[in-house]
Amino acid sequence: MAVTLAACATSQRGENAGGEGGTLTFGAAGAPDLFDPFYASDGETFRVTRQIMEGLVGFEPGTAEVEPELAKSWESTPDGKTWTFKLNEGVKFHDGTDFNAEAVCKNFERWYHQTGAGQNQALSYYWIENFGGFADGQTPSLYSSCDSPDPATAVIHLTRATSKFPDLLGLPSFSMQSPAAMEQYQANNVQAQGDSFSYPEYAKAHPTGTGPFKFSGYDEGNQTIKLARNDQYWGEKAKIGELIFRIIPDETSRKQELEAGSIDGYDFPNAADLQALRDAGHNVLVRDPFNIMYLGFTQKNNPALNDLRVRQAIAYALDRDNLVKANMPEGAEVATQFYPDTVEGYAPDVQKYPHDPEKAKQLLAEAGQQNLTVNFYWPTEVTRPYMPDPQGIYNALAEDLRAVGITVNPVSKPWNGGYIDDVDNARADIFLLGWTGDYNTPDNYIGTFFGTPTNRFYTAGAPWGEQLAAELRAADSEPDEGKRQAMYQQINRKLLAEYLPAVPLSHSPPALVLNERVKGLVPSPLTDEEFATVSLSE
Structure with missing residues (x-):
């Protein structure tokens, strides 16, 4: 294994003051149960949280290839068990606290030290599938420990080499979240209730990341989730001022709402409707099949x-x-x-x-x-x-x-x-x-x-x-x-x-459809679209 698996690539994120403004309303196919991606495994939760939170690594827009995100570079020891991440500096969580190596380690330790309901496969699905067990040692874990020798350096120790590291750190479940906010709103206080779970205040109302949008609120009655542009974002600011997800489970209803002008786009249009949507002037974006x-x-x-x-x-x-x-x-x-x-x-x-x-x-x-x-x-x-x-x-x-x-x-x-x-x-x-x-x-x-x-x-x-x-x-x-x-x-x-x-x-190459005023959305084969690049024409 090459010692340096990801070259010291630097982030392509700019520093514009950013933001033409406006509101984009997108028709989502389902409702998230919560907004803490660690406890989630569904695409509708991730669609929202990937706008709010970022990982150490991300994926190059339009591809499944790993690129730097909160980490600007990384390297591995020859045995593949120790990974050193150099972090972007000057990054803040939405609550104003610092993102640094200590925060990285606190996130990893939070995941690793789940207890009780937190170890349930339905909640910690991506941890169990990718890392295995927890700190109690009942099942072996890929994760061993995390060190923070200085604020800009995080070192992750694994128990064995794996082909999926560091790619798996691009999963929304392993996004970096504010340790201070998670402590304040008791992020780990998830409880089993029969066949379901009750979630803490953090997961329902206070998800806190470093991303280009901040969580504004979830109106369950009107089935709308609102995000606001993060004007203190460390990289290139979002071009729109507000992002709204309207939950519309029925595909026909999503199409009708687009035609009525009440939403600006939606995901997973019926294949039989694609040509009619194009003929009506809408922009149908087809993802590569992955x-x-x-x-x-x-x-x-x-x-x-x-x-x-x-x-x-x-x-x-x-x-x-x-x-x-x-x-x-x-x-x-x-x-x-x-x-x-x-x-x-x-x-x-x-x-x-x-x-x-x-x-x-x-x-x-x-x-x-x-x-x-x-x-x-x-x-x-x-x-x-x-x-x-x-x-x-x-x-x-x-x-x-x-x-x-x-x-x-x-x-x-x-x-x-x-x-x-x-x-x-x-x-x-x-x-x-x-x-x-x-x-x-x-x-x-x-x-x-x-x-x-x-x-x-x-x-x-x-x-x-x-x-x-x-x-x-x-x-x-x-x-x-x-x-x-x-x-x-x-x-x-x-x-x-x-x-x-x-x-x-x-x-299958899944599609998404946007009205003609939406520009700049890059379709992802991972269905991992980021809305910060979107602008709205008159």
Whole structure:
């Protein structure tokens, strides 16, 4: 591993006095539960908090490539276990306190020392997925400690090398937040209440970062979140004076609000509407595809799905070419593995499962499952970047399965009203799900899906599940880039394509649409747009 993994690049942020003013109103597809990104895992929370908070690293606009943010440079020891970050100086949190190395360490120690409800997977999802355990030592942690030898230098010690560092520090969950504000408003005082949680005042009303916008308030009755320009921002000031997110879950309603002029843009327009939106003079921005949609198998409840021949039969039954043409936006591609070909370790020679109904029937017969019945879960009240029309996608795939003699029992539930809970707790037979990459490493995709022997695919007890988890960990920990790429290619060829815990379906380029007066928004393949660059014409 090169000693310096990110050269001493300097931030491109300017120092203008900034700000033409005006208010941008954007139609969000859902409501955040809170505004403390550490306890969040949903895109709608991150859409808001990434305007308020910043990380040590960020992502170059329009790409998935890491760039400096609050850290202006970093370097690693040859073993990949010690990382030294040089910080931008003169940076203030919104409450006027200093951002410095001590604040960096206090953020890391806060994450690492979570207790009680704070260790719940539903709350500390990104910490658990990326760092593992906590200070109590019950589960090993990637994080070891943090030092602040001087105000402009933070040193992070890890327990092992990992391919995802420092990229993972660009995740909104690991944004730097004001230690003083978190202490004042009891940021860690989250409590379990049955199947849900109660959040402290900090997470509801006082999120405090260093970013170009400051939190103004959340009117739950009117479903609006207001942010104001941070005129003391350390870099280039936001061009608009106010940013409002209006929560409009229904895509048709978002379109109508744009046409009526009550919002300036919205996310995830229906693919069928794109040309009409362009014809009406709106600006449709199409992101590069950096996601995966898959059909997952849960091998816990339906014994037939434990048979590889049955999983292969379902894969052959699916007409993915037709699915992409009929149900996905322009530019979507059929997927053959669990991440796009721009990610390290992509293997073009994996086993393919082309649409072959006769092959599917043959495999079902060999497995003695000519009368197979499956409970097929699909989500309602949601639009995901990789899944623009859940019901239409379900209908197309269910028709393919019925065509080879499989009986399909549909089970539909709201995304946040039982669907995710059922899928994560292995209650579905087959299900639709996917992922938008957080950063550009294979571990962020297949490590997230299959990195533990027990997961939503229920591989516990299956030798291939244990093997897959072990090989993923070994690949992630390999510091030599060439060796690591070869290891991931072999995982894609051998374990994933042949054991088939799920069927990759498609990579989709999600769009967002803006009215003609909005200028300067850069679409992100990570759906990581920053609104500080936006200006409004007359």
